[in-house]
Amino acid sequence: MNLPGAAPAIELTGATKRFRTPSGTLHTAVRDLDLTVAPSEFVAVVGPTGCGKSTTLTLVSGLEEPTEGEVRVYGEHVAGINPNVGFVFQQDAVFPWRTVLSNVTAGPRFRGVPAAEAREKARDWLARVGLAAFEDRYPHQLSGGMRKRVALAQTFVNDPRILLMDEPFSALDVQTRALMSDQLLDLWAGTGSSVVFVTHDLDEAIALADRVVVMTAGPATVKEIFTVDLPRPRTVEAVRLEPRFVELYREIWASLGEEVRITRERGAGHAA
Amino acid sequence: MPLETAPAPTPATVTRTEVRERAARNRRLRVLGARAGVLVAFLGLWEICARQKIIDPFNFSQPSRIWDQIWQWTTHGTAQGSLGEQIGYTLYEALTGWVLGVVGGVLLGIALGRIRFLADVFGPYIKVLNAIPRIVLAPIFLIWFGLGPASKVASAVVLVFFPVFFNAFQGAREVDRNLVANARILGAGNRKVTLQVVIPAATSWIFTSLHVSFGFALIGAIVGEYIGATKGLGLMVAAAQGTFNAAGVYAAMTILAVVALLTEGLLTFAEKRLFRWKPADSGDGR
Numbered sequence: 001m002n003l004p005g006a007a008p009a010i011e012l013t014g015a016t017k018r019f020r021t022p023s024g025t026l027h028t029a030v031r032d033l034d035l036t037v038a039p040s041e042f043v044a045v046v047g048p049t050g051c052g053k054s055t056t057l058t059l060v061s062g063l064e065e066p067t068e069g070e071v072r073v074y075g076e077h078v079a080g081i082n083p084n085v086g087f088v089f090q091q092d093a094v095f096p097w098r099t100v101l102s103n104v105t106a107g108p109r110f111r112g113v114p115a116a117e118a119r120e121k122a123r124d125w126l127a128r129v130g131l132a133a134f135e136d137r138y139p140h141q142l143s144g145g146m147r148k149r150v151a152l153a154q155t156f157v158n159d160p161r162i163l164l165m166d167e168p169f170s171a172l173d174v175q176t177r178a179l180m181s182d183q184l185l186d187l188w189a190g191t192g193s194s195v196v197f198v199t200h201d202l203d204e205a206i207a208l209a210d211r212v213v214v215m216t217a218g219p220a221t222v223k224e225i226f227t228v229d230l231p232r233p234r235t236v237e238a239v240r241l242e243p244r245f246v247e248l249y250r251e252i253w254a255s256l257g258e259e260v261r262i263t264r265e266r267g268a269g270h271a272a
Numbered sequence: 273m274p275l276e277t278a279p280a281p282t283p284a285t286v287t288r289t290e291v292r293e294r295a296a297r298n299r300r301l302r303v304l305g306a307r308a309g310v311l312v313a314f315l316g317l318w319e320i321c322a323r324q325k326i327i328d329p330f331n332f333s334q335p336s337r338i339w340d341q342i343w344q345w346t347t348h349g350t351a352q353g354s355l356g357e358q359i360g361y362t363l364y365e366a367l368t369g370w371v372l373g374v375v376g377g378v379l380l381g382i383a384l385g386r387i388r389f390l391a392d393v394f395g396p397y398i399k400v401l402n403a404i405p406r407i408v409l410a411p412i413f414l415i416w417f418g419l420g421p422a423s424k425v426a427s428a429v430v431l432v433f434f435p436v437f438f439n440a441f442q443g444a445r446e447v448d449r450n451l452v453a454n455a456r457i458l459g460a461g462n463r464k465v466t467l468q469v470v471i472p473a474a475t476s477w478i479f480t481s482l483h484v485s486f487g488f489a490l491i492g493a494i495v496g497e498y499i500g501a502t503k504g505l506g507l508m509v510a511a512a513q514g515t516f517n518a519a520g521v522y523a524a525m526t527i528l529a530v531v532a533l534l535t536e537g538l539l540t541f542a543e544k545r546l547f548r549w550k551p552a553d554s555g556d557g558r
Contacts, residue, residue, distance in 0.1 A: 086457065106455070106458055111459040
């Protein structure tokens, strides 16, 4: 896959996104952002709250278009939703009126896969996330962690070459979050897809990623990129105890902490 | 020894659950009893007051006379034909008007909710039409469509359409944006988003309006019949009023109430079947 000269999985060049706020002023969420993600690379994006990390993901997914600049996925200009992209949302986005199985078949069915084949694929992914016994349940009958696993199966069943994750585990409790992270690494290991994982949790970012991108206080742009040279396969709880992990944490926090402080001071300024 | 002591707490907990269950059952019985008591007291007081001439039975009638009237209609039929036929006629008009109004309201509501351009163009007109007291259109419909069922169906439609339309519109507008984004990422086009995300998400909004609107459909049919018809419960009310038969008016009203309650029950049953995906308690909250 990593052919020399092959196009990177994701390439953002000078991407800027401005929104018009309800009061009529222009708000710049992302400013002049350059970022390249290689095929089958796991990149975590960290930054202060509300700095525009999520906007970066919507630009890559094609849900939003950049105001300026260029977004390419496998060398192709992004215009509209790219079928190679999977997206796991921060909030629950599984369809509450569909059963677990029907939620996972949704993607293939939307894409015109015959029902029987879609069900077969869906059952396979449900088994991999450990929900085979729950295929007839409705989402409200599941715990938050189980709903997230449905969302993972729903995304992975489409075989995305690019996986975008927007703080997917932030609503879960600490133990469930660690379990989900390990499960994500397992699921991802076989696929060879590239991941962009947005989080505000630096622990999670280092434990999961090959590279950690630190964003500036909003409007977001890339501040620094750190390579995480921890060996794979990793398990989240074990990797946290390694001395190299702690070193990386200290290094990256030195950079991230500054931006967090700026954001906090601005917040205080607004409040005053 | 532990074997002997261990089961000891179990009977205690069982009895405690039993006590709680019995208390709940008693409460239910008390509520039902009180409900029946209120009805009996109300009817009894009415009957006594009418018999003692405290209120004028000619104007206010009395429960026993109303019952006699219903009984007479059931056994001997009404001046317009059998009672079942009258009920059937009114129900037919109300149901036809209701179905047409609901279909129109849902289709237009979803369309305007999804297509911004249509909403911007038609929004003000719909507001203006909604501001008209639509029940006064009934005489116009009578002129347009004659004494038959068509004029009643028309008045039911205009009454039903607006609440259903506004709820469907609101429902389509307030669909969780994450769900729409998720469906689009998963590969759904505009049509599939509308059919498989927006419509299911709007159904709970639409269903709330269905309950209210069936009542409106009945009102439309009855008022239409009251103004001019050859058959139906509304005509019976008008006929009873014309002969100063207060008992007849009340009897027709009672029959109507029973019909409305039965259809409401059917609707609730359908709703429960349709909303199995919802947590059980959220339905009771309303």
